[in-house]
Amino acid sequence: MIHRLEIGLKKGVRDPRGQRVRDGAGSFLGIGIEEVSTRSVFKIKADIGRAEASKVLSEFIDPVIEEGSLSTLPAEGFDWVVTVGFRPGVTDNVGRSALASVSDVLNRHALEGEAVFTETEYFMKGRLSGDEAREVGTKLIANELIERVSVVPFSEWKRRGPDLDVPEVAEGPPPPVREMDLEVPDAELERISSAGVLSLGLDEMKAIRDHYRTSGKSAARTGRGLAPKPTDVELECIAQTWSEHCKHKIFNAVIDYEDENGKVERIESLFDTYIRRSTKEIGGRKGWLVSVFHDNAGVVRFNDSLNLVYKVETHNSPSALDPYGGAMTGIVGVNRDPFGTGRGAALLINVWGYCLGSPFYKGGLPEGLLHPRRIRDGVHKGVIDGGNQSGIPYGLGWECFDDRFIGKPLVFCGTVGAAPLKINGEPFEKKRAKPGDAIVMVGGRIGKDGIHGATFSSEELRSESPSHAVQIGDPITQKKMTDFLLEARDLGLFTCITDNGAGGLSSSVGEMSRLTGGARIDVGLAPLKYAGLAPWEILLSEAQERMTVGVPPDRIEAFMDLSARRDVESTVIGEFTDSGAFEVLHGGKHVAYLDLEFLHDGLPRMCLKARWNPPSPPDPPGRKGRDLSKALLMLLGRLNICSKEKKSRQYDHEVKGLSAVKPFVGLQCDVPSDAAVFLADYASREGIVLAYGVNPSFSDVDTYRMMASVIDEGIRKVVSVGGDPDRIAGLDNFCWPDPVQSGKTPDGLYKLAQLVRANKALYDFTTAFGVPCISGKDSMKNDSTRGGRKISIPPTVLFSTLGRIEDVSKAVTMDFKKAGDVVYAAGITRDELGGSEYYRMLAEDASRPDAVGSTAPSVDAPSAMKLYAAVHKAIMAGLVRSCHSPAKGGLAAALALAAAGGRLGCEIELDAAPAEGRMETDSILFSESNSRFVLTVAPENAAKFEKTLKGLPIGRLGRVAGARIVIMRGGKRVCEAGVAEAVESFKRTLADV
């Protein structure tokens, strides 16, 4: 029986949900609507009567502002009714909570199969056509990939009765397990891979075929009732394990790299040669690395009682298809990484950052791609909901804009966790399992969501990209699960844990089985959202909110009991073995028997070629005679510099009460901080410092300098707020366009050379700075070929830094504090405008987008380190009132933002800035040279400060004064702006978007 509850606001009560649609239709789609009024619909499918439904309704309604009906509420004077609900099988989080409430109100347990389905009705008034109403429904409100949209004229809605249709999954028997014939011609092998979204290359398909030729008839297989041919379960599991996403094939490939002089160098694995080697070398010098690269997140020792755990992930492909669900899964998913590291870490801080097309993009969009503004809105909303509901504050957030991200947005989400050094007397970082320990799946149920996520994210976006690859997170189910598991952890009820992310059980159990040398699970035992899943689908499903843990037999009863009392579903699905195989059963019958050695190490190595041809983009025209005051204000308003506060304020940054330097600082809390500072707990004053560097703009010139720059940026921002330069760890997230030379990637040699150069820089500068990478991730196919047009992202690296400050009360912020304070520049300004925001602006003005200059900023690490040590000493000595590190927009933007933050002007003499050679004025103002700071110091401390930085490149630029930013050169005014004007330019661009 289905009962329909419709709830709307009483007359005269504001309807923000409706208002948002009305405003969005006008500003985004150009469709004028007079009024939008919304209602929530709950369709309760349960064995209850009308009186009971009525009782539920009265509890669901907020009597102060709402009214409701068991059929439909009256309505008058509208023109269209647009109804949005979920497609069958899509997680309905609100429906799930509603069902819990139905049980409470009626004092009964929900029966198997009972559910609540939710919908929202939008009543629209205005002179819009049916097509326009549908456009509002599909382009503004809903995503048809996961939602159903119905549009009916109001008159028809009035005439017909209440709609009782619910999106149930048509359940059938599970499809049988298939045997896959790989003894076929090569073309057929390729077809099998492509049609099945296996993303396996021909070499890999052949390696699998060959493996089964030799081992298919082994006694171990036949004895378990398996045929010599691989089953679909086995093939899917291998494909998932071997995916680019999981095996990082390009980073582990053999690469022949030819430099600009034709010299060829063979690189055996970029990862081993540059990243791992760097960390190993630095790790020998630093005593605080605990666990790097092999677990779900990197672990460092923070102090005598705590480890910190940090991971940053990307969730690009799902966010391109369903920005809200994809991004929410990004944040909720990365939370499970520190949670699944070692014995499980508590979650402390989130970070986010997005590379997007301009929200004001006016050009054509290839079929199937969403408008960047829509992607931006959805991505923000997804991470806001996911992060806020997880009870984790964000520390850093950023956005970077370039229209090449229209093909694929980059959605970075990261999580810092904290854990005691020991859990029940054993080191936190050590997972342990013994043969016979139970394998338990904890958390949400399995559906078809997210099947092929791991293989799909290893591909470009095609028109037929599977919508199954999109999951919707439920942060509340996950919060319940993590609360329970932390309780269980501290009671010692499990000894190993990992998350079910990409690849689902196939990946989590497959990985953990290496602890004992084998595992056996029966996927028929796993709880499903609905019947009818094939065994391989259960194994690979990326349904969210699940962890897999190993529980010793003597603790399983206690574990399951606590789980039940915390309303968390846990299921024993198998046990650890030492058989050397990963065995999968379905209903007691074997459906896969995979040799662990072949599964994890049987993947043939890729051999790739790279060739570096240094590009030399011309300088843009139009520098001469430019009004530099105007240029400064324009720069402050550009997308890559302007304020992103409007969206950022919708993210919680205070929960847990540990925040000391917030994402926005200054007198009005409206200018971004260089870095975030948090306490790690309530017991000590030691602080965690988080910063980042990202700058795909420099990649158009040289990825070597891009990489050097983002490493330096991540480090100097930590130093800027008071972090110790000697205690910084890094995380590298590479996002690249496909760098493998092929018919569809004719410039693969160059793109791979860009990747090689970025890695060379990573090694050179992480070792020079002594900043080890503790975790990283690569996403290598960030291209879109929809609508016959290929759009590739510019090579992008996010370098995230995790630092430490001995006492948060010594931190400084970037904003000017007091009139009369002395302003210093530290670090050398060079003529390095290549790829700068200033050059981009000139290039755009001249409609010469490629003319971005050819001298991207370099990094002199040994000099920078001396400066960082001295600045750190000055800050710790309390000599510095504000410190800000110039990045986009150079020295001028840095001064303007520090002034805006303090709502105080300054008088500056540019010739006092340490600079190299004779430079044009615009270059001193806007060059984005690395390793620099703008600092202010109380006049009485100026001498001490100068002494602390003796012998280093610093210059006394002037002082904090008045209400204008006045920059002179040789005594002549060259660039000036009112502080209020600067604030206005900085804040206007995205104020309403």
Added chain:
Amino acid sequence: MNAGRKVKALVMTGFGLNCEAETSHALELAGAEVHRVHLNDLLDGLRSLGEFHLLAFIGGFSFGDHLGAGTVFATRMKHRMKDELDRFIRDGKLIIGLCNGFQTMVKLGLLPGFDGDYFRRSATLAWNDSGVFRDAWVRLVATPGSPCVFTKGIGTIDLPVRHGEGRFMTAGKGVMDRILRENLAALRYADPATGKPTVEFPHNPNGSAAGIAGVCDPTGRIFGMMPHPEAHLFPFNHPQWTRKKIDGSMPGEGEGAAVFRNGVAFARENLL
């Protein structure tokens, strides 16, 4: 006074609530013995409200705020713990609700709690005027003459708000008039320039009438507020602490601590 005995405070957890750590720390700073107990352990009878003197409904997203902030949680309490809760109040004990906790209390009917009826809903916390969640610091001014136990001695206080549904509304003007007349609107959003209650954004982050940020019942022992005193326990939680440090005006403790000290002190004097 019973020297040596400690006020026992209950911090209820589970189902998406998430401010248990800082709220526990706040109550411990104030001298209470804090017990974090999962709602299910109370419902299962493993623990009971009767053990405690002070109950904190903490912040978070109980049940994801689906069906409206605090609604599902309130419905569960009402249908499965009503008698215990009623007894707790009648025993003269204290309840504080913070953000989601305030929303839950209002949706249970605990606030404004006129005439001893603690389960009649006559107010709500509706969506912010802006229609979106907002995290920002606000200045609050305490209402002189309020019976509220928790705001005693407080003049103004700076705290963060972090909510989407914080606009306090009542069922009819009569309820609102009585709340204002009896000084039950214990905390109000104020314009820092004037120190007066305001309805103007951003100082009033949600559009609450009369700038209402926190409400108590007529006894003053039952109190809820949208801002987060538990997120201002350290002086360097304040967004302007680097300026205050230069001016020499940085306090030794975060301003939010006073709210908990008041509650625990009252319990110590009256309930031990």
